[in-house]
Amino acid sequence: MNKQSLLTDLKWVIVLFFSIAIGNIFMHFFEQTSMNVWIARGIGCTVCVLINCLIHKYVLKSI
Numbered sequence: 001m002n003k004q005s006l007l008t009d010l011k012w013v014i015v016l017f018f019s020i021a022i023g024n025i026f027m028h029f030f031e032q033t034s035m036n037v038w039i040a041r042g043i044g045c046t047v048c049v050l051i052n053c054l055i056h057k058y059v060l061k062s063i
Helices: 003-031 037-060
Strands: none
Touching (some): 003 037
16 A cells, blocks of 8 residues: 555545534534424435535545
8 A cells, every 4th residue: 555545545534524424523513402303313314425525526636
């Protein structure tokens, strides 16, 4: 495994953890409302996927 591949994998892991953290913040926010817990979890999951896609499209592609 070369250094460039290792850095690429590290970027993927960092972005993954960051997007999961943002998704959890949204999930916890919507769980505090009177909304069904599964809908709140679905919103958190959707936000996680959207953040991950946006970071990969606009941030990692330019590096």
